[in-house]
Amino acid sequence: MVENQFHLISLIEKCSFVDLTHDLDEGIPTWNGSCGFKKEVKMDYDQGVRVLSYKSHAGIGTHMDAPSHFIRGGKNISDIALEELIVPLCVLDMSKERNPDLLISPEDVLQFEKKFGAIPPRSLVLANTGWEKYWSNTVKYRNADAKGKMHFPGFMAKTAELLLQRKISGIGIDTLSPDGSTNKEGFPVHELILGAGKYILENLCNLGNLPPSGALALVMPMKVVGGAESAIRLVALAEPENGS
Amino acid sequence: MVENQFHLISLIEKCSFVDLTHDLDEGIPTWNGSCGFKKEVKMDYDQGVRVLSYKSHAGIGTHMDAPSHFIRGGKNISDIALEELIVPLCVLDMSKERNPDLLISPEDVLQFEKKFGAIPPRSLVLANTGWEKYWSNTVKYRNADAKGKMHFPGFMAKTAELLLQRKISGIGIDTLSPDGSTNKEGFPVHELILGAGKYILENLCNLGNLPPSGALALVMPMKVVGGAESAIRLVALAEPENGS
Numbered sequence: 001m002v003e004n005q006f007h008l009i010s011l012i013e014k015c016s017f018v019d020l021t022h023d024l025d026e027g028i029p030t031w032n033g034s035c036g037f038k039k040e041v042k043m044d045y046d047q048g049v050r051v052l053s054y055k056s057h058a059g060i061g062t063h064m065d066a067p068s069h070f071i072r073g074g075k076n077i078s079d080i081a082l083e084e085l086i087v088p089l090c091v092l093d094m095s096k097e098r099n100p101d102l103l104i105s106p107e108d109v110l111q112f113e114k115k116f117g118a119i120p121p122r123s124l125v126l127a128n129t130g131w132e133k134y135w136s137n138t139v140k141y142r143n144a145d146a147k148g149k150m151h152f153p154g155f156m157a158k159t160a161e162l163l164l165q166r167k168i169s170g171i172g173i174d175t176l177s178p179d180g181s182t183n184k185e186g187f188p189v190h191e192l193i194l195g196a197g198k199y200i201l202e203n204l205c206n207l208g209n210l211p212p213s214g215a216l217a218l219v220m221p222m223k224v225v226g227g228a229e230s231a232i233r234l235v236a237l238a239e240p241e242n243g244s
Numbered sequence: 245m246v247e248n249q250f251h252l253i254s255l256i257e258k259c260s261f262v263d264l265t266h267d268l269d270e271g272i273p274t275w276n277g278s279c280g281f282k283k284e285v286k287m288d289y290d291q292g293v294r295v296l297s298y299k300s301h302a303g304i305g306t307h308m309d310a311p312s313h314f315i316r317g318g319k320n321i322s323d324i325a326l327e328e329l330i331v332p333l334c335v336l337d338m339s340k341e342r343n344p345d346l347l348i349s350p351e352d353v354l355q356f357e358k359k360f361g362a363i364p365p366r367s368l369v370l371a372n373t374g375w376e377k378y379w380s381n382t383v384k385y386r387n388a389d390a391k392g393k394m395h396f397p398g399f400m401a402k403t404a405e406l407l408l409q410r411k412i413s414g415i416g417i418d419t420l421s422p423d424g425s426t427n428k429e430g431f432p433v434h435e436l437i438l439g440a441g442k443y444i445l446e447n448l449c450n451l452g453n454l455p456p457s458g459a460l461a462l463v464m465p466m467k468v469v470g471g472a473e474s475a476i477r478l479v480a481l482a483e484p485e486n487g488s
Contacts, residue, residue: 006332006457006458006483007483008255008256008259008458008459008460008483009364009458009460011251011252012252012330012460015252017326017327019326019467021467023322023467023469024322024466024467024468024471025468025470039302039468039470039471045316049313049314049472050312050314050472051301051302051303051313051472051473052472052473053300053301053302054298054299054300054302054471055297055299056298057297058283058295058296059295061467062467068294069293069294069295070294072289072294078268082261082263083261086256086462086479088253120253213250214252215252216253218330218464218479220462220464220477222268222475222477223263223265223477224268224269224283224298225269226269227268227283228293228294228295228296229295229296231466233464233465233466233477235330235462235464237252237330239250239251
């Protein structure tokens with residue numbers, strides 16, 4: 001018998017699995033407020049089997065922006081190496097802030113590192129802003145003001161710069177965009193992160209169920225050739241607190 | 245500093261990652277021969293960013309059949325627990341057979357177990373039939389005869405029954421269907437596996453790069469509510485041969 005020689009499988013059996021992915025369904029919040037996902041029944045049990053088709057925005061639900069979303073000639077979804085998708089996870093806990101115009105600062109990152117150690121190279125750095133609680137209410141989640149400008153937390157451009165110095169694989173957030181509300185002109189966080197060949201994850205959930213560091217992220221986009229964005233399945237594997 | 249206490253991350257760094265997912269693109273082989281995936285550019289760099297939309301068969305490319313594909317009231321894609329998706333992997337090597345009408349027998353499974361140990365509960369059992377080499381040629385991959393019947397390897401119904409006794413999570417194959425060519429009436433393998441609440445993975449690749457047992461499968465479907473099928477990202481993590 002050979003089972004016991006496999007450390008990975010016996011270690012995984014002790015881990016907790018956290019699904020950071022929202023259900024993908026009609027009516028979920030989208031960037032422009034339109035319907036972003038539709039399924040259609042093409043055949044059903046009376047003909048033997050149920051067969052559906054899907055139509056969606058490329059950037060729907062819990063999803064990834066590849067560099068090519070902003071950068072001409074940038075990496076597409078299918079070009080991103082598995083070594084950038086199966087990576088250490090760091091979670092900045094901003095959930096007590098309760099400010100829709102919050103921008104996460106470099107100081108927040110430095111405080112994190114003081115408490116939990118340096119952000120390791122290749123990490124995925126997630127911001128838990130608490131905004132996911134509005135997901136089921138599209139109006140509150142988009143939080144558009146009278147001029148149509150949306151208000152939700154994001155990152156300062158300077159914070160993106162600091163994270164790039166740490167040689168991260170990507171960033172993620174539980175809102176529609178890491179640029180938040182108060183990055184006044186354009187999308188500087190998108191431009192910095194995607195411009196550096198890294199990726200952005202949006203509309204995450206269950207971030208409060210993660211340890212600040214030490215978990216493993218599985219970032220699994222569909223393998224769309226020429227895809228600038230894609231729905232992902234995002235899962236974290238967390239070790240038991242006292243190790244194995 | 246806390247990094248060294250995380251066994252999982254240091255173990256993963258020693259593993260090899262194998263992507264078992266075909267590129268998702270227009271023109272890939274489909275069950276009925278029609279175009280199964282289309283992308284459309286909705287906005288492009290001249291307007292600031294590239295934004296696409298996707299339209300696809302639910303069961304496109306490397307994908308999962310959930311129980312609800314065949315079973316009224318069966319589990320949908322989004323109902324499948326992570327404990328059934330992050331599982332031990334067993335790979336039956338049938339790649340030397342070179343018979344388009346091959347059906348994998350219970351004896352093949354018993355031979356595997358004799359050599360590599362019992363198939364562990366919760367395993368994903370994959371058949372490496374070598375058929376993936378035809379993927380880039382839709383006509384050869386579908387291999388339809390004059391009557392339109394397709395010919396490619398699959399499993400015997402009795403083999404599905406034996407695997408269910410092992411309490412597997414699911415099965416997968418590098419062809420369009422685990423029912424192969426010579427299961428004459430209906431789709432007995434689909435009916436057995438999906439009827440038991442397990443899942444089926446189709447159109448896999450790179451199965452020749454896997455160890456027969458001991459690797460970890462990451463089976464990551466999109467989290468489609470009410471989805472009977474979904475494109476997946478399927479990745480294996482394999483430990484170095486001499487352990488860590």
